Amino acid sequence: MTSVTHRPTGRSSSLARARRRARIQLWGSVAVIATLVLYPYLFGWTLEPFSTDAARVLEPPSAQHWFGTDRVGADLLSRTLWAGRTDLPLTLAATLLALVIGAPFGAWFGYSARLGERMMRLIDAFQALPLLILILALVALSGGKAYMIVVAIVLYAAPSFVRVVRSEVLAVSTARYVEAARAYGVSTPRILIRHVLPNVTEIILAQAALIAASAFLAISSLSFLGVGVAPPTPTWGGMIADSVSALISGIWWPTLFPGLAVFVNVVCFNLIANAIRSTGRSGELS
């Protein structure tokens, strides 16, 4: 009825451009993370993360060692790339597990509003605790087993999923279009599958990417603090902690490259979240 119907091409092309941009963001970021995870598995033979050379300690980046060497003379490029096979799978496993555990509770608390209200206060109280310190204690006490990190991160991230899923389900199940479907006699299972699920998945996935970013940071913080995966297995946090004292004498490369890796991953997780949010909602991207 407005100019929209008269100039459909102008609007749909800008819409298509925004969509294309979001798609590039999404798949580019997924590709970066996938590469960092898969490279050590597929091309592990090109890396030498564990061979040390006492004669070549703390060498700056060169043609032979692109990222330089660390204080025991190991190749930093190899170690930085190798760390992807521990840090990222731990992040993904923990996030996925937290989603699988948190989402059903969130959906439940979203439907039974009264119970949900009470349970959310409990979760508030839980999240008010200094979680990272608790996790630190938990992981340290357990002797630094990798699965304990996953358990700890699940404890850390699952409440966020409960919160996100609950608020989404709450919003959608009280939406006018759900009310309308009910008024036309559509059965509850059908409403759930047809109206609620499709309208919550995207936002929940976007939130999952954000939660993955914070889980990843938590894992990196843990390994920086020396709890978690035991050396000599390289982790980005561990590598930074290992050489952070050298930074003062101008030796920047052993901390810069793992730091960059952490940065790139966090950015990628955020870009994924952003892209999912903006490609979704067929009608609303206008």
Added chain:
Amino acid sequence: MSLLDVVGVHKRFRSGTGVVRAVNGVSFAIPEGEVLGIIGESGSGKSTVARIAVGLMPPDEGTVVFDGRDLSTMSGRERRTLRTSIGIVFQEPFASLDPRRTALESVLEPLEVQRPGRAAACGRTSAAREALSRVGLGPDLQERYPGRLSGGEQQRVGIARAIVTRPRLVLLDEPTSALDRSIRGDILDLLGSIQREEGLTYCLISHDVETINHLSDRVLVMYRGEVVESGPTDDVLDSPRHPYTQALLSARLPLDPRAELPVLPLPAERPAGGSRCPFFERCHRAAAECTAGPIPVVECAPGHRVACAGLDLPR
């Protein structure tokens, strides 16, 4: 016999501070093929009455009889049939359409309840397309998502969804209040022509006098959960008798901008004073009679009833 009979309906809601009596003893009937308008300000209980009347909400007291059947004694199966024999047009066209379903899919939904099964799929699609064409949405608009339709087009989808099952009664809950003024007339004309052609029965909720005037045969004026005046639309709008109706109508702007506004004074609220009249606290005509006992309902012209104790008093 009336298609819809609402008798002595009450509804109370618990609020933070106490109990709100949203609907307080409302009765009315809609004969088949007629349009009943319910008018009142926000919070007057008009939407609650309508939701009770179409069975979306049970009343605390009173009965609702649709097509000779009491809603409260219906079986699950009858309820399901009821849901497709009453169409509803919602107030907010965009919010009432699932953003992820096209216009056609939204209109198909009530049909899937009415005629389930794969065998009927073809017939359902053609019925839905027919309903969409009837409201003026061509094939290219039928495949669009609500976000890519204008407000008026969205409400046309809402109307198509309400009439696609060929219902006996259509509830129009503020069908134009979310729309631009320029489109309101089109939508009202469309609703009027559908009603005439199909011989439909409408229950129209609105706070807008013009909307009511445009469509309804009879009108019900509600204030604080009670019916204060009812009767043929022309009667009530041309010669309102209840002080509240008079105040409501005087709030309309005249067509001529130079015309003097007939301002009716609404006094600041006075203490309740034990009157059973819902309007007592704001009435400019309140008198001793108003606190004397039950408020009489006076039939001042054929079918034109007024609930006021001070009718015969001088102004």
